[in-house]
Amino acid sequence: MTNLTTREKVERSMKRRRASESRFRAYGVASVVFGLLCLVILFTDILRNGVSAFEQTVMDVSIELDGDYLGIDSQADDSAIKLANFDGLVKRHFDREVQPERRDRRQLFSLISAGASWQLQKMVLEDPSLVGQTVNVALLMDDDVDQWFKHYRGHSAHPVLNETQLGWLNQWADEGRLHTNFNTLFFTNGDSSEPELAGIRGAITGTFLTLMVTFLLSFPIGIAAAIYLEEFAPRNKITEFVEININNLAAVPSITFGLLGLAIFINLFGVARSTPLVGGLVLTLMTLPTIIISSRAAIKAVPPSIREAAYGLGASKMQVVFHHVLPLALPGMLTGTIIGMAQALGETAPLLMIGMIAFVVDVPGFITDPSTVLPVQIYLWSNGSEAAFTERTSGAIIVLLCFLITMNAAAVWLRRKLERRW
């Protein structure tokens, strides 16, 4: 054995080593592929479940807006119209059209959404002269019908709908009266306990208000802190302590910021629960470390020659920072802020702590109105038992991801622009 030359020994080891090399490489490829596959599965899963949320099943109906039944005429004022019994009108219409057996009436009415009567009411409010006429309208159907029409048509049985109901539905569908429309309500309504009426407008407005508070607070404070630490802070223990603090805070679980919000902002300072104001405050504290860290990097990237040039002209430290360093570092700071905002946009846990999980139907108008935000709305809907809520959850996720993609694309674009500068 020992008589082998070095070259022979090396050659002899090669077979084993080549095998181990390709094994290792395969692990690497497998890992990257696994990660990418997860991404693809996640996206297709959400898209597959969510795209249908943007469509809503409606039914073409010719309905007589019977003034006698409603107790109004074409001159009726808004308050009279609001009192009129459109719900009864819809029921009477279907009662007459389908002529169900008495015991089946409830099942018939349950196919039509509670929103159908609001649809008619809205039409009349907009144009009272319609009273007494027969109008063609695409009436909103119940979420069970919606799910059946979109996903289960052709199946003989259905977990919720019974045979009688399926009989009517199949007939309507065959007549071409059932069809899907773009789901406008999803974007114009607040939350609702009826899936077909539940929308994300309240959540989006709440998100917008919350992020506005977050931005208005965290951007100036973050930049000021970054400027201080990078340009003014003496190199001493206190500064080091502040730095360690910031780095640690960036990695502290977000839920603890919620605890702080609950104990200090709400219970101690008496800020109102469930409002974008308190949500914004909590998210500010949470995003500050991100903004400070990236803003410091942006300031560091400004070449020292620019500072020296300004000092050479007799500028004070403050003037150098605010006239020269800050404008050059601003795109970088903005990029960091957008990334911080994107983080805040997707954050859920701390907001649960401060009551932004409340069921809010109305669209909030100001930062002190009770509201919820998009990720929390997703969480709320994901607990809903109806299949239609699952669909809407995915739909809301698609909207959330679109916002996130836009924000991150903006950050990437800004960074590219910044890179071109030097």
Next chain:
Amino acid sequence: MSIIENHTTNGQAFSEAPKLQARNVDVFYGDKQAIYDVSFDIGANEVIALIGPSGCGKSTFLRCLNRMNDTIDICRIEGDILLDEENIYDPKVDVVPLRARVGMVFQKPNPFPKSIYDNIAYGPRIHGLAQSRVELDEIVERSLQRAGLWNEVKDRLHSPGTGLSGGQQQRLCIARTIAVDPEVILMDEPCSALDPIATAKIEELIDELRENYTIAIVTHSMQQAARVSQRTAYFHMGQLIEVNPTDQVFTTPEHSLTEAYITGRFG
């Protein structure tokens, strides 16, 4: 200064007992050509010095000799390099055994963050050169002795290699190379990061190693080239200008560019 058109290398580029033969070697980094049509031999058991102004391609060429340039994505090599008549750029050739035969010592000492012992044992271990612990111990001791480091480190073989002085680290790296028992050792400015005393030790070592190994050394120090090498190759702008016995290059250079360089007109 620009590329000389239709240049042929001056002097005695070829050897009677060649270990390594370069034939029409061109090297490109992306679209940029770094080496132009270089052909010459490195003889067995000789020390050849590659000299020339910075950026002349001498280090790039040296790295072609054990295919270290393979690790650079944009680097492309044309032409042939033969080791014992065998083309190392043949697609069938595996770089791993090739590099075991053609070892390399780098400009900056780069001991692994391991103990002195493990640094030396790394090569023998991966190549399966030792059958037993005893054999491995022998290899480590022999390598350290040949690198002239044994007496300095024998009591602290298991302390980290990064704790040694610069000169000791570089000798450790040489010992690490020797431990694989290569046929050729490539040295890329091995003394540029060292002080004069450490440099002298390494030069002495190179001279001793010549008995068993073929050595190609890139250096920016003409005195060093004169002290350690038998032949000297002068590179200029990616071209090989002249190869001649070292005495001759430093006394009566054939080419005017060589003369300009060794008399210090540029560098």
Next chain:
Amino acid sequence: MNYSSLLIAIVILFGGAYLLGRNRARALASAGGSLHSLPTHYGALMALWTGLPAVLLLLLWSILQGPVVDALLVKQLPAAIQQGTDIEIQLALSKVHNLAQGAGLAADASLQPAVEHLLALEQRNRVLHMGGALVIALLGLGLSWRRLRPSLRARTEVERIVSVLLFTSSGIAVLTTFGILASVLYEAWAFFQKVNVFEFLFGTTWSPQVALREDQSGSSGSFGAVPLFTGTLLISLIAMSIAVPVGLMSAIYLSEYATPTVRKYAKPALEVLAGIPTVVYGFFAVLTVAPMVRDIGVSMGLDVSSESALAAGLVMGIMIIPFVSSLSDDVINAVPQSLRDGSYGLGATRSETVRQVIIPAALPGIVGAVMLAVSRAIGETMIVAMAAGLAANLTANPLDSVTTVTVQIVTLLVGDQEFDSPKTLAAFALGLVLFLVTLTLNFIALKVVQKYREQYD
């Protein structure tokens, strides 16, 4: 007068003071005085003097008014309540507040004096508070106007004020840490008055819901948090056993093997995983992964809970992959090229170089990265809140349902709460444990990574 008009008034005063100061300085300059600073500095100085004290007063007032009002109110409460426990006083106070806001509670005659007092206080408070802010703003304006003369070192003063503001901003991070610590410590302290610390840390039964039924024998509830700790560890362990190998191998492949083109597209694509909100992962876990895990388990004849730790851990692992891979990527790239050259120069293969040179060299950094990842897994809330269970099972079986610290915090605090019940306070005690553990992990990890970076700088 309400808050917004007050704020608008202060902003107008702020801007006005700036213009006033600047123009006055210009006038002084053209009248022949030689100014120490630029006119804009005088403007800025006046604006700061006008705006800052007023805003500070408003802030202080809104922080302090709650406790002060309550302290004044207590004196108006019936004597019987005043001698009662803190909780009774708090209850009475909140009733008074609700009555004052006109909430539809049954009026309580004994509280009536306090309610009226509160209404009067609020009226006075509003006038004092807003009037005070305006007066201070005007005072600042007047004083700075009187101080304004060419020799005033306006720039120096402005710069000093601005640097104090900058310093304060950077102090907010420290305040936040103390705020978190103070809030969890304070409430946790209250909790430990009711529940023994050792019972909390070492008890093995967790059923806080019992505390609601005060008439029953077990009314104190059981707050043994060990099942929560083990549940958290189990899920984190599952997550790390996915995230660490996959993340690390991805980082190695992308930095040592992949061609630049592959790296250019695969790296950002993997990082997209890090940008997905956790609530989305949670939904993915509930909707897809948990049923899949259960189906696979059932087909193998295993008994799998629909809220299995495995499903939550798997999805959490996927979430952490990009975190581990981008941290390891930084760390691996920090290993000097010369070490790779040294290894390749000896004839090592790529995998030998990675395993025997790069990983040992990068080990401290990788350990730091993994610690940060563990801290993230422990603190992750939404995935477990949606996909893990509520039942505090003490088990190591990944197919069982377990609960975690964060899930319990959410469950205990979401919805209506009485602030003094042990149930609510328990959430803060859990928060304290969570904060201390993650803070320690982060602190050590960041130190280790920093030391590692310095080594190769």
